[in-house]
Amino acid sequence: MLKSNLNCNLPIKEWLSIPLLRLLLVPLLSEPSKANPNVDGFCNEPNTGTYLIVSQGSKKRIPIGQLQLETWKSDGTLNGTRFLREGAKYSTNSYTGKWKNIGNCKIKVDRSDGGMDSNVILKPNGDVHFGIMVTPGIVASERWFPQSKMSCTKETIAGEVLSLQEGHQFKDGRWQSNRVIQRENWSNWKMSGVAISSYSGKFEVATYQGNFTQINNCIGRIRQQDTYGVSYDYIAILRSDSKGYAYLQTQGDALTVAILEHIESK
Numbered sequence: 001m002l003k004s005n006l007n008c009n010l011p012i013k014e015w016l017s018i019p020l021l022r023l024l025l026v027p028l029l030s031e032p033s034k035a036n037p038n039v040d041g042f043c044n045e046p047n048t049g050t051y052l053i054v055s056q057g058s059k060k061r062i063p064i065g066q067l068q069l070e071t072w073k074s075d076g077t078l079n080g081t082r083f084l085r086e087g088a089k090y091s092t093n094s095y096t097g098k099w100k101n102i103g104n105c106k107i108k109v110d111r112s113d114g115g116m117d118s119n120v121i122l123k124p125n126g127d128v129h130f131g132i133m134v135t136p137g138i139v140a141s142e143r144w145f146p147q148s149k150m151s152c153t154k155e156t157i158a159g160e161v162l163s164l165q166e167g168h169q170f171k172d173g174r175w176q177s178n179r180v181i182q183r184e185n186w187s188n189w190k191m192s193g194v195a196i197s198s199y200s201g202k203f204e205v206a207t208y209q210g211n212f213t214q215i216n217n218c219i220g221r222i223r224q225q226d227t228y229g230v231s232y233d234y235i236a237i238l239r240s241d242s243k244g245y246a247y248l249q250t251q252g253d254a255l256t257v258a259i260l261e262h263i264e265s266k
Contacts, residue, residue: 044122044124046101048074049148049149050149051072051128052067052147053070053142054142054246055067055068055131057133057141059140063255064086064255065255066083066084066140069147077097079097080095081219083248088253093114095113096112097112097115106120107119109131116135118133119132143259155242158242160186161245163182164179166256168256169255171253178256191210192208193209195207208227220235245259245260
């Protein structure tokens with residue numbers, strides 16, 4: 001058997017002094033740099049302009065729901081209008097704030113005038129897509145939709161829309177959860193549809209009809225009544241791309257925030 005004359009106790013510097021070993025080890029020692037891709041390159045710069053934001057969550061175990069129209073400017077400032085439910089309380093106000101790119105497709109959003117701060121993530125094209133509120137005491141998520149400068153007309157929302165909703169109703173001294181799926185048809189600012197619901201485990205099917213009253217461009221109010229004679233009031237914001245709308249229930253004993261998506265006809 002051949003015996004090696006190599007001393008395995010040599011320090012690393014002396015090992016590297018051996019020409020052949022140095023050539024073999026150089027590519028191995030440099031390899032880890034490939035495991036650190038530049039994730040900033042996955043997203044374009046944040047797109048400025050107006051967004052529709054739909055939020056839902058809780059504040060100290062009280063359900064909250066919120067709709068916002070928020071406009072980002074290239075200098076990092078923003079302004080917006082919000083419609084908010086905190087339990088039975090409904091309010092609306094304007095606000096200002098700032099947004100800041102913090103890297104890795106993430107944006108930090110600070111809002112004043114009672115607005116709730118959030119961190120958001122971008123899609124590869126630079127549009128904001130999802131957000132999480134970071135105001136202490138609040139657990140809530142956001143969905144963002146780009147909103148163009150186009151005017152909303154009766155043609156903006158027409159045809160069928162579908163929705164899957166998570167809501168709450170105040171009953172027996174506490175807020176109880178419910179789930180609803182809807183299919184409705186719009187024409188000329190009027191809608192009719194069917195809602196399949198589960199209220200704390202109680203199953204219900206109801207048809208309904210209602211109308212949309214335009215307040216300011218894409219913002220309006222919806223009033224509906226179902227076959228049981230129950231009335232529903234919502235503040236609604238139409239998506240300017242004709243892909244649907246979002247609404248927030250404004251009645252004190254029920255809280256639902258929903259995104260309804262337009263379904264293309266065959």
